[in-house]
Amino acid sequence: MPDNEWDPDDYDEGHGFVAEYGKDVVRLLDPQPGERILDLGCGTGTLTAAIADSGADVVGIDAAASMVEQARERYPDLAFEVADAREYEPGEFDAVFSNAALHWIPGKDHDAVLSMVDDALADGGRFVAELGGRGNVTQVEGAVRAELAERGHDADHPWYFPSIGEYAPRLEAHGLEVTSARLFDRPTELDGGEAGLREWVGMFGDELFDGVSEADRATILDAVEERLRPALFDADAGTWTVDYRRLRFAAEKA
Numbered sequence: 001m002p003d004n005e006w007d008p009d010d011y012d013e014g015h016g017f018v019a020e021y022g023k024d025v026v027r028l029l030d031p032q033p034g035e036r037i038l039d040l041g042c043g044t045g046t047l048t049a050a051i052a053d054s055g056a057d058v059v060g061i062d063a064a065a066s067m068v069e070q071a072r073e074r075y076p077d078l079a080f081e082v083a084d085a086r087e088y089e090p091g092e093f094d095a096v097f098s099n100a101a102l103h104w105i106p107g108k109d110h111d112a113v114l115s116m117v118d119d120a121l122a123d124g125g126r127f128v129a130e131l132g133g134r135g136n137v138t139q140v141e142g143a144v145r146a147e148l149a150e151r152g153h154d155a156d157h158p159w160y161f162p163s164i165g166e167y168a169p170r171l172e173a174h175g176l177e178v179t180s181a182r183l184f185d186r187p188t189e190l191d192g193g194e195a196g197l198r199e200w201v202g203m204f205g206d207e208l209f210d211g212v213s214e215a216d217r218a219t220i221l222d223a224v225e226e227r228l229r230p231a232l233f234d235a236d237a238g239t240w241t242v243d244y245r246r247l248r249f250a251a252e253k254a
């Protein structure tokens, strides 16, 4: 899971689009009254609550204690646990749901996650999820890497953004039959106006700057903005739009 120190207030207030877009994934899940649903990587609980509104019985888990604390404060009647999806010992569920969380788990660890999902699901149960897909945020990551490299820094790729061809066989290998899968561009306008891109990098790309001083970081972010401004900044609206690509799928336990 990420080394990021998540700030739940910043996450909710400055990056509310994550949960807003996630509502489409809840629609695909189509939760029914009385269903038992596990929300994997629930963050501050916005979508867990949206699922619960359908009358389903939901448990939200997240590896970040700060996020779970905020989720419990916001939704005291719902169940949340601090848990790492790779090691979680689930009860039985009719569905597992995940939005914008799986890409934080390294690719090598997804077999552990998918084994957990398989264990969690009752026969015929479904796994409905969305994560960053192959090619996600390439322009932003490329610009940050180029500016880091110009100053002698290198960075690991901290996320896992698989293609359909890569992920569907992994699902099937864990007894999860893929019923739909889509990889699609979803250009995403950021909050925060002129500062939106650096705020986004601060929230989601912090690990790219491991070992970089605060002064260098500020210079690099200035240069990243200049590099990306022609392609990603709308001067009339005063907003940045990031090149998100999503992998959205539904699968069923055979």
Ligand code: BEZ
Pocket (backbone or CB within 6 Å): 100, 103, 131, 132, 136, 137, 159, 204, 205, 244, 245
């Ligand atoms: C995403 O939700 O696509 C994302 C999250 C973290 C870093 C980059 C992209």
